[in-house]
Every structure is written in C-alpha cells, then in structure tokens.
Amino acid sequence: MNTDTKRFVRFFTITDYEAEEQWLHEMYLKGWKPLKFTPPCFYVFEACEPADMIFRLEFHERSVDTQPEYLKMVNDYGWEYLFSCTNWRYFCKPASPDDQSNELFTDNSSRMEMVWKIARRRYLPIAVIFLCCVLPYTIRTFSGEFEAVLGVLWICLFLFYTILLLYCGAGLLRLRKKFR
DSSP, rough: TTTTTEEEEEOOTTTHHHHHHHHHHHHHTTEEEEEETTTTEEEEEEOOOOEEEEEEEEEEEEEEEOHHHHHHHHHTTOOOOEEEETTTEEEEEEEEGGGGGOSSSSSSSHHHHHHHHHHIIHHHHHHHHIIIHHHHHHEEEEETTTHHHHHHHHHHHHHHHHHHHHHHHHHHHHHHHHHO
C-alpha cells in the first residue's frame, strides 16, 4: 500500500449517512481525501492538503453512468463527484459561509424522497429477509429441530437483525421527523 494512502474501518448504517458526511469532513480537515468505499465498512483515503470540505451523500436508484447530465449539473453548482457504492453517491465541495450552498438538496421534500428511497431499497429487503428467513429458522431452533451449533448461529442472526431493524427503523423515523 502506498504511504500516501490509508485504509480506515468505520461502520455506518443506512440511516447514518449524515454522521458519515461529518466523519468524511473531519478526515479531510486532517488531510485525508476519500478515494473509495467498500462495503460494509472499508474506506481508502489519500493524503491531501487539509481543507474545509463539505461532504454530501445521495442515495440514488440509477447508476451514475446513466446520468452524465445530472453529474454536469451538480458539478456546475460546485460539487465534485468522488465515487459511488451500493447506490450511494459521494460528493464534496469547499465549505461556504452560505449554508444554503453547502446543501446538495435545497428542500425538505427532496430529502424526504431520498429517505423513502432508502426505506424501499434497503430497509424493506432487510425486513423481508428477517421475516422470511431468520425468524422462522430461529423459531425452529427453539423447537429442537437443529443441532446446537446451528441453533446458536440462528440466534445470533436473529439478534443481529433485530438490533439492525430497530436501529434503522428509529433512524428512518428520526429522518422523517427532521425533514417533515
């Protein structure tokens, strides 16, 4: 690995994108520009001159490759497209004293639309997997149909999915209330 690059491990859920934006901002202030994100929690940064850069993440259902006109428009507003990963697009721009120009979305209805996209594309599939796979097999574990090792696995999956669903569900409600 090049000495001008560094790898960081940091986990954010689907509703923690604002915290991720803030963390990326802090990393740039320390002289680290994000190059790449690999799910679930691996970031690659390159050394750069420290600067006050604002980061915004956008959840989008279409590939960025199919929307060159959108990227041009965003670029015309001063945003630099960095990369995309699992439907998240990463943008940055120098911080401005004008709070309005530091926002990728200029109205709460656009923000709410993004929250609903996150709920449909990320939260709903997690809930379906939980209800259709994890929950039934965990119930079978308690009925004695599985050996102990497999039972422990299903109980761990059940706990993981339960915590994840509750945390992300609360996050989606928080975002919904914030952008109403």
